Amino acid sequence: MSNHVSTYNPQSRFAKWFDERLPIMRLVHDSFVDFPTPRNLNYLWTFGGILSFCLVAQILTGVMLAMHYQPSAEGAFNSIEHIRRDVNFGWMIRNFHAVGASMFFVAVYIHIFRGLYYGSYKAPREILWILGVLIFLAMMATAFMGYALPWGQMSFWGVTVITNLFSSLDGIIPGFGTAIVEWLWGGYSVSGTTLNRFFSLHYLLPFVITGLVILHVWALHVAGQNNPTGIELQHKSDSVPMAPYAVMKDAVGMFAFLIVFAWFVFFLPDYLGHADNYIEANPLVTPPHIVPEWYFLPFYAILRAIPSKLGGVIAMFGSILVLFFVSWLDTSRVRSTKYRPIYRWFFWLFLFSCLALGYLGAKPAEGVYVFWARVFTAYYFAHFLIVMPIVGLIETPSKMPRSITESVLGPGGGGAGTPAGAAAAPEKR
Amino acid sequence: MFMTKSSLRAVLGAVTLALLQPLPAEAAGGDHISIAKQPWSFAGFSGQYDKEQLQRGFRVYRDVCKACHGMKRIAFRNLVQPGGPEFDEEAVKALAASWDNKITDGPNEKGKMFERPAKLSDPILGPHKNEAEARDTFNGALPPDLSIIVKARTVEPTAPWYTHIFLMARDILTGYQEAGADYLYALLMGYKDPPAGVTLGDGMSYNAAFPGHQIAMVQPIQTEGSVDYSKDDSGKAMANYAGPKMSMEQNARDVTAFLAWAADPSLNDRKRIGWQAMLYLLVTTFLLYLAKKRIWARVKH
DSSP: OTTOOOOOOOOSHHHHHHHHHOTHHHHHIIIIISOEEETTOOGGGGHHHHHHHHHHHHHHHHHHHHTTOOOSTTTHHHHHHHHHHTSTTHHHHHHHHHHHHHHHHHHHHHHHHHHHHTTTTSTTOHHHHHHHHHHHHHHHHHHHHHHHTTOBHHHHHHHHHHHHGGGGGGGTSTTHHHHHHHHHHTSSSSOHHHHHHHHHHHHHHHHHHHHHHHHHHHHHHHHOOOOTTOOOOOSGGGEEEIIIIIHHHHHHHHHHHHHHHHHHHHHOTTTTSOGGGGSBOOTTOOOSOOOOOGGGHHHHHHHHHSSSHHHHHHHHHHHHHGGGGHHHHOOOSOOOGGGOTTHHHHHHHHHHHHHHHHHHHTSOSOTHHHHHHHHHHHHHHHIIIIIHHHHHHHOOOOOOOSSHHHHHHOTTSSSSSOOHHHHOOGGGO | OOSOHHHHHHHHHHHHHHHHSOOHHHHHHOOOOOOOOOOOTTOTTTOOOOHHHHHHHHHHHHHTGGGTOOEEEEEGGGGTSTTTTOOOHHHHHHHHHHOSSOEEEOOOTTSOOEEEOOOTTSEEOOSOSSHHHHHHHTTTOOOOOOTTTTTTOOOOOOOOHHHHHHHHHHHHHHTOOOHHHHHHHHHHTOBOOOOTTOOOOTTOEEBSSSTTSEESSOOOSOTTOSOOTTBOTTSOBOTTOOSOOOOHHHHHHHHHHHHHHHHOTTHHHHHHHHHHHHHHHHHHHHHHHHHHHHHHTTSOO
């Protein structure tokens, strides 16, 4: 945290000399070794580290794939097959990258819902949360453009459908939407030109995400981590040094996550994709169902739930924009849903709505599916715009511990004294 | 909660009513295409290709499918490589040289394109030079390239919403990736007389597995089977043949397995390395967990 005094103590002469000129080792030590971590974090807090791993893994596998990939309408599909068949371990790199995108979203959704449950967006973490939403947006753009690159049928038609959404702006200023769409396409239809620029941006955006992640971690280290009680760190006994405690727990979480990751990479590499994407893009043949990747399905369901095209587009972008304002929409005095007896029900209802929208997004937009998509879309927005402000005002929070230490040790255990945890410095390991 | 019990009941009642409505897909089509799962040697998380089956499957491709379909992403050399049919290299060289769909090469020193026999490094071509020629031959229909056809097909889930999540969990836990093979097998076995009241288009056949049931491809494997494995290429019965007998099921199963290999030639390596990776990750996770417990034993948390 910002008021945390640096304990970095360079030992060698070189380390001292270096520290006076560029205190980067001090920064690392203070941010990732001696950083005070709430002692009561559960495994949901390991997803920050897991997401950093996902980002680095995607960049590394992506750079390797780019060495063999050809971003042209004629070459793209063939180059993917070349990677699968002829490049040494190309199948593995490609599986890691394709499955990795899905795993990235699995982790980010858990991370986001963890933040929503424990009120991690509330003061003083508003900027931290907003940076997170920006990262999420950049991830969505990157994943969308990445899915275009294999240039299969679903790539092509997914790009066609999503870029065409902007033509709904014609409803506001005639001609404006069409102009935007043609500008995005670089022509009058989705073509190799579109693919080529998507590849360029797909290579660029991960580095934008990296920059945002650095800001996100910086903001985190200024405000300090939230924790399951939602109570700020008050005493020395509330926290443990990040290394080895949180680092070790993160390592367990990350390897457990890797088991799931590897399961999909090696045994279900195509489970999360679409068979249609193994058919080369063909502008003359439309697939029977055009479906985005699973991680976009809830937003796709919201898009199609609204009867007007422009309305659907506004609702879809609105469903992400509303996340920027969560810090102010929630009027509750306490952070953690653990102590919110009424809001707790709404939280689970919201999670269920998102899953239901995901299911509905994969179904054709007809009949009873549309009805339910509308019901859950309505609740999605009501949750943020009605439930969060009102429940926070009328709810009486249940009894809370006075401090993190008390929540762990029970009443009387908190306050004074320094339990074993804080005393155990990393060097005593 | 600010909802009273009776209003909650009213909402639940409405929800239940809506859930019982027939879903549109079923209501409109009224026609479930059920595709049975088949026992593939390469299925699940430990499956591997059966080399003999791939060799038989290649024979079915050569004697039946090749008449219309190419496999341009497979080179003759792939037939020799480990994890596939693993034919003898000399035999495949001879096969390539005698393949009747020649390779167009050139231009030569006179500036002319010319045809030459295939080599190990050349793709396995079908009978048509290009899409237009194929469509011209088949009354507008295009026989697709078969290199990745098994990956490009799947079985659409038809389960109702409340079992969806359980079926998903089952497929993930059992490593089910053979929907394309199941579909292709069902397609090859799916040729039937059209039911009463169904009129087929000109040149179309009725197929139980094909979406819409009208398919331009005529029944490829005959009902009594098309390829007799007990006879060699010249049609002479082989001495001491002990392999499977000719039947429609056997031919369809073998050629599907061969095409599954063509679509995913690294499967054997993938699953073998996969288990090594899983073992490493499981052991490491467990050791890290023990270390973590040890470290955190000093702190109540």
